[in-house]
Amino acid sequence: MDGQQGKLTIMLADDDPFILELYMAKLKREGFDVYTVGDGEEALLKIDSVRPDLIILDMNMPRIDGLEVLRYIRTSSDRKDMPVIVLSNAVTESMLKDIWDLKPTRFLTKRDSRPNNVLAEIRAVLQDAYPAVTIKPAAQQEGSVPARSTEAEKERPGFNLATALEAVRRLELPMESAERRQALLQSYKLAAARIEALRQGDPRALSTQFARACESLYDQLYSHPELIDASTCRSLRQATELLARQTAQPDLEKPAAVASLRVLVAVEERDVREAAMRAMERLGHNAVCTRDIGVAAALAADNAFDIALLSPGKAANIARLRRKLVGDAAQAPRHFIFMLAEEHFARLEDADTEDGSDVAALPPLASELALKLAMLRLAEGAAHA
Amino acid sequence: MNGKEQMPIQVEEDARSLMEEMDGDAELAAEMAQLFFRTAAEQIDGLRAGLAGNDLEQIVFKAHKCAGGACACGFERLAEQLARLEHEARGMDPVALAAAIEEIARIYDETREGVLAFLDEALWSDV
Numbered sequence: 001m002d003g004q005q006g007k008l009t010i011m012l013a014d015d016d017p018f019i020l021e022l023y024m025a026k027l028k029r030e031g032f033d034v035y036t037v038g039d040g041e042e043a044l045l046k047i048d049s050v051r052p053d054l055i056i057l058d059m060n061m062p063r064i065d066g067l068e069v070l071r072y073i074r075t076s077s078d079r080k081d082m083p084v085i086v087l088s089n090a091v092t093e094s095m096l097k098d099i100w101d102l103k104p105t106r107f108l109t110k111r112d113s114r115p116n117n118v119l120a121e122i123r124a125v126l127q128d129a130y131p132a133v134t135i136k137p138a139a140q141q142e143g144s145v146p147a148r149s150t151e152a153e154k155e156r157p158g159f160n161l162a163t164a165l166e167a168v169r170r171l172e173l174p175m176e177s178a179e180r181r182q183a184l185l186q187s188y189k190l191a192a193a194r195i196e197a198l199r200q201g202d203p204r205a206l207s208t209q210f211a212r213a214c215e216s217l218y219d220q221l222y223s224h225p226e227l228i229d230a231s232t233c234r235s236l237r238q239a240t241e242l243l244a245r246q247t248a249q250p251d252l253e254k255p256a257a258v259a260s261l262r263v264l265v266a267v268e269e270r271d272v273r274e275a276a277m278r279a280m281e282r283l284g285h286n287a288v289c290t291r292d293i294g295v296a297a298a299l300a301a302d303n304a305f306d307i308a309l310l311s312p313g314k315a316a317n318i319a320r321l322r323r324k325l326v327g328d329a330a331q332a333p334r335h336f337i338f339m340l341a342e343e344h345f346a347r348l349e350d351a352d353t354e355d356g357s358d359v360a361a362l363p364p365l366a367s368e369l370a371l372k373l374a375m376l377r378l379a380e381g382a383a384h385a
Numbered sequence: 386m387n388g389k390e391q392m393p394i395q396v397e398e399d400a401r402s403l404m405e406e407m408d409g410d411a412e413l414a415a416e417m418a419q420l421f422f423r424t425a426a427e428q429i430d431g432l433r434a435g436l437a438g439n440d441l442e443q444i445v446f447k448a449h450k451c452a453g454g455a456c457a458c459g460f461e462r463l464a465e466q467l468a469r470l471e472h473e474a475r476g477m478d479p480v481a482l483a484a485a486i487e488e489i490a491r492i493y494d495e496t497r498e499g500v501l502a503f504l505d506e507a508l509w510s511d512v
Contacts, residue, residue, distance in 0.1 A: 018424045018454045022417055029408070089453050110453040111468065115406045 008126055008133060009033040011052035013043040013069065014087075015061045019110070023056065026115050027122070040064030044072055047079070054126055056118075057104075059088035059095065067095060070102045083129045085121060087113065105129075262304065263287040264333060266296035266325075267311040276309055293324060300325050300333065308333035311340065395462050396499030402459025403500065404507065411507035418504055421454050422497045425463075429493055432470075432486045436479070444474045444482065448489075460500070463492050 010032050014020050020036045027034045035050045037043045041063040043055070055073070059066035066088065073079045086104040089111055099107060105125050108118060126133070267273040268291050277289050288303070290296050293310075300308070310321055326332040407414040428451040435443035452467035466489045474482060 016424075016450060016453060018421055019457060021420055022454075022457055025413060025417065026407075029413075089449060111456050111464070113456075114402075114459060115457055116408075 007031065007033055008053040008130065009035060009050065010122070011043065011047070011050055011055045012036045013038075013040065013055060013061065013066065014058040015039055016058070019058070022115060023118070026119055030119065030123075040066055040069045043069045047073070052082070053130065054083045054085065054122065056085045056087050056122070059086060059099070067098055067102070070099065070104060074102045083125045085118075085125060087118060261286070261306040264296060264299060264303075264305040264308045264325075265289040266293055267291065267309065267339065269311060293321065297324050297327070304331040305333040307335045307337065309337045309339065311338070396496055397503060399458070399460045399462065399496055400500040400503035402461070404504075406457070406459055411504055415501070415504040415508060417458065418500055421458050421460075422493075422501075424454060425451050425493060429486070429490050432489065436482055436486055439479075441475055444486075445471055448474065460496055463489070463496050466492055 010027055012020055012023050012027075012034060014023075014036075015038050017038070020038070024034045024036055035046065035052060037046055039061045043057070044064060047055075047069075055069075057066045057069060066086065070084055070086070073082050073084060083105040085106045085108060086099060087108050087110060089109055106121050108121060113121075263286065265273060265276045265287055267276060267289075270291075273289055273291060277287055288299055288305075290299065296308075296310070299305075308325060310325070321338075322336060403414050403418060404411065407417060428447045431447035432444055432451075435441070435447060448467045448471040452464050452471060455461075455464035455467060466485070470482075470485050470489065474485075477485065
């Protein structure tokens with residue numbers, strides 16, 4: 001930071017020249033010093049001489065990728081607290097976990113973030129990191145086009161309702177009619193609006209209400225797993241996590257009444273199993289994982305699990321699977337989630353789910369939402385008890 | 386196309402989106418639009434080259450890159466088509482791929498023509 005003028009320096013690291021030019025123009029208008037680099041190697045070479053106050057980092061760059069740059073920053077003794085906004089698109093599931101582990105200050109996807117949204121995040125991050133510096137508000141030009149919605153005005157650091165809604169709106173909905181698509185979008189908006197309303201209310205009254213509002217929002221997606229994509233999950237997750245933090249609820253992911261769930265994961269498909277384990281790890285719960293239903297039954301006989309996440313595979317019958325797991329168990333799992341390919345949904349009978357068991361469609365992203373839903377249900381049940 | 390009155394509604398929305406993102410600065414919006422369209426034209430050429438060379442990875446990569454820029458500009462129709470191609474290219478046969486790429490090229494042309502006309506008009510109205 002330039003101490004005399006209080007001017008902040010932002011480094012942009014991206015291999016797309018258009019993105020660099022666009023954000024350089026925007027940021028310079030805001031009065032920031034801007035330094036651009038086209039790959040990770042250049043970022044690492046310049047970081048010590050430029051000494052930026054904030055880095056906006058793409059992940060998928062040539063030579064050295066953004067993840068390595070982020071790792072360097074977070075493991076460097078004098079750089080580890082530097083604010084880093086990851087602005088990327090090309091992120092694999094495993095990369096996403098690595099990114100989260102390195103704790104970027106923000107994670108934004110290019111697809112879901114317009115330049116003005118990104119700018120709002122930059123201002124918020126800088127204001128948090130350098131409270132003594134006054135970050136000037138957005139440049140207002142004479143004759144500027146008024147914003148089409150007031151959502152931008154509602155944005156707060158961290159919880160970005162506009163981004164979350166935008167992510168939902170941008171989903172490619174394989175719907176049979178425009179009316180149905182519109183109805184679904186409307187229900188997402190209503191659920192999100194409920195969260196927004198709660199957020200502006202009294203934080204002390206939030207815990208159960210908030211869980212319900214979140215459940216409603218997730219339920220919409222859970223009912224339609226075909227609509228889920230990674231960026232939606234990230235946006236919603238980011239929104240709810242930060243919202244929970246802001247509203248003084250200690251940790252939405254681990255409500256006090258069910259601080260640490262014991263989860264039995266018995267899934268044959270490796271990718272589904274790994275995704276479920278990653279979800280458990282992120283959510284801070286204790287999970288035991290196996291691909292063999294016999295092993296799962298033995299584990300269930302000796303341990304009390306809160307949730308059993310099971311994939312019946314191609315042949316198994318859900319009722320038989322449940323019996324096998326419950327048969328010898330000293331204490332049956334409190335909640336079952338069955339995961340199966342959509343073409344096997346027809347095999348489901350009413351009896352399979354009448355006890356409240358969830359059924360989630362493969363692929364794995366659905367399992368994360370199903371788990372989330374189950375945990376919120378358990379949390380709500382515990383709160384009522 | 387001459388003037389925004391003849392422009393499809395979606396293209397006018399695209400142009401307004403870009404103006405919004407550039408805080409109403411028509412000159413900056415025009416500069417960014419020119420840069421985007423130049424970059425996007427190269428990327429669409431890359432899509433065609435990927436199709437000719439049966440290189441699905443190149444198609445996915447170019448569609449991905451171009452979609453990022455289109456999103457940043459607020460060109461929704463173009464961004465949606467590119468995102469669809471990015472996600473579905475691997476499951477498409479060559480005929481469907483070719484049709485999808487040409488549809489993108491058509492939307493690109495329409496967007497370019499309409500947006501630049503809109504911005505041109507906005508620039509002249511400032512004089």
